[in-house]
Amino acid sequence: MQPKTLTAEVVSIGDEMTSGARLDTNAQWLSRRLGELGIEVTFHSTVGDTLQHNIDVFRIAAGRADVVVCTGGLGPTRDDLTRQALAAVVDQPLELRQSALDHIQGLFARRNREMPPRNEIQAMFPVGSLQILNPQGTAPGVDVTVRRGDHSTSRIFALPGVPAEMKRMFDETVAPRILEISGGSRTHIEHEVMKFFGVGESDMEQRLGEMIDRDHVPRVGITVSAATISLRISAIGQSPQECRQQIESTRAEILERVGDLHFGDGEEFEQYHAVEKLLAERGESLVSLELGRSAVLADWFASLGQSSAYRGGFCFANLDELAAVLEVDYAAAMETLRRRAGAQWLVAVDAYPPLESNADSPLPAAEVTLIVIDPTGEVFSTTSRLGGHPSIIYQRIGKAALAWLRHTLAESPAPRPASPTAES
């Protein structure tokens, strides 16, 4: 059975959002997730901590959307009014739910603290509403059904504003309930994120063709962050197995079309993770040299921590300065650095171009030389013309250097692997 197409509205609650003190990122996250469930998000609304305004916003949202997901206003303080607003919208009193109270008291007990009396409000629910378990925090969510004049209904899911709690509650409880509402037996959802580098978004879209259409089954979403392209496969099915099968066949089709650009999987996986993994498998290590106006490679690799695959990073205005610090000749500087750092590989950017200060429009492409030195001391260099918005241009250049390193690594025979019992 084909699920019914539902519309949704995302509501964000809090003076810190309407005043601009905080940037709302929950609404974006929820919109993407709802889209993956096949639900069209038609409106977002943001409202401050004023009871009547909250009631108004919920009435409007319930009137125009089948599903409303709201965040915020579930805390224990007096300006947290979501519970009261929902009670007013469904015209029901709040009642204490013992199971919710036990959960909240249990959380305080685990931290060796008494529950303050004001937290009791977090165990209060409009009569007839459902709870949404919050495994991490004291604010359970509220799930109410609003009856509309035309005998249809709208379902409101209220979640806390803390992103980590909100996300887990959405995935664990709200998404399955929405799949139930949308009808049919397909109540499981599974995701997989594949990562790519090397083309722009529109080229990627062209190569993927109908695979990224809205009605493709399973849905494949494309997002770009600082020149890294993510494809997110969202499979909805009757069982986890059915979802996995959809993902596997879609994955194979994607790899057939754009496999040459694929470098790994997972929301947070970037090329520097891929390079670190490759080098660790080969038992080799890397040193980075960045000339010009950035040190993104050093910062990325440093974040990996005590990886034996990364020996260190160097950032100078130009190569003369490296030569001076190493007390060697200009021409020998890079190779000396690689050797003394005890690294098999060196990757260098020569050089990150200058930016106009406060520039806010894409830069014209600049020539950048990307250099790799391999374990034998051989130098592989390529010159690229790279441009882009000032906020991402240095990341794009750093990523192009990593793509060049990955390419060179792929062409280089792996050393004989260290024996697994070498330490014995």
Place this chain on the structure above:
Amino acid sequence: MQPKTLTAEVVSIGDEMTSGARLDTNAQWLSRRLGELGIEVTFHSTVGDTLQHNIDVFRIAAGRADVVVCTGGLGPTRDDLTRQALAAVVDQPLELRQSALDHIQGLFARRNREMPPRNEIQAMFPVGSLQILNPQGTAPGVDVTVRRGDHSTSRIFALPGVPAEMKRMFDETVAPRILEISGGSRTHIEHEVMKFFGVGESDMEQRLGEMIDRDHVPRVGITVSAATISLRISAIGQSPQECRQQIESTRAEILERVGDLHFGDGEEFEQYHAVEKLLAERGESLVSLELGRSAVLADWFASLGQSSAYRGGFCFANLDELAAVLEVDYAAAMETLRRRAGAQWLVAVDAYPPLESNADSPLPAAEVTLIVIDPTGEVFSTTSRLGGHPSIIYQRIGKAALAWLRHTLAESPAPRPASPTAES
């Protein structure tokens, strides 16, 4: 005359926002600016590119807010419908404005291009509406007044979604018009941003006391970004002079209360700019060394470009590796680095602590040693306990190192300044 307190709603238009493909940052920026004008933002709404939905959103907004500022939907393509929606809301036809058409054709002519016919729509305005000049782009803004049932009115300002164009149009045209609506003769606004480092937000608020109250004249807004605190003074007056006077006296009062934490002025000004300025004035230079899991100092200083005050950055897992690269003794590594790099000063972080992967809650404070070596080779070191959210902890540590460097610089007598005619 005291201005009337107005309420405002911010509306964002575009499928890319409701679907979550793009994060809406315009609404936050506009909310802050409106707050600085003394206007309370009570709602945000986001709507996709559907004409009827746009009309509905504008009707609701005009019904509940005195001022509506919307962004998006003013482009030349068929899914840009803001103009048409506004015409429907005020029940007026669209008419061609020759002055707007001339402006658009002029922009194309300057780029040596013919104006495509579809851009003509950008010169169409609802009868009775005002234009908002867009000096940078082809989309002029629209300023319409909506009459409400109770004979009051609401004013809608429609701006393009491109942030650079939107911001300039708001500051140059919309803000003065809003000050006119709010009544009185105070139609000028001036801003000043002061930057601070060294305490948390709540301590800062406590020390500033009533200065950051909402009704303080002039208004002082506080924001925090990765442990840097910004105070934004927004003075509204009858003349630029009156605004300047308000700013100067408020600035003096702020410096009296928290001057010890102040390191500079301007939206984009950070401690590394302050350090670079200090060193350039002294004719001295700096090298940075970062041990552990980050290279934020190198990345910040590199972004300054060909500054003679920054000699380079080094990032290693530990000091042994630096010693190996320099081929010197462990104990001599830092001082050797400073000398060979030709720098008077060295700043070092030992060390950025590891993070749990995917951690999403504040880290317990870790002991970090911050080291400065001065031009005589003397070592100044301090140990701090620093914690915070994983997304900002490395920046906070880097900033603490810069605060330590600034402190040490302030205690160190400046060298005799280079003669201004030294090159002659």
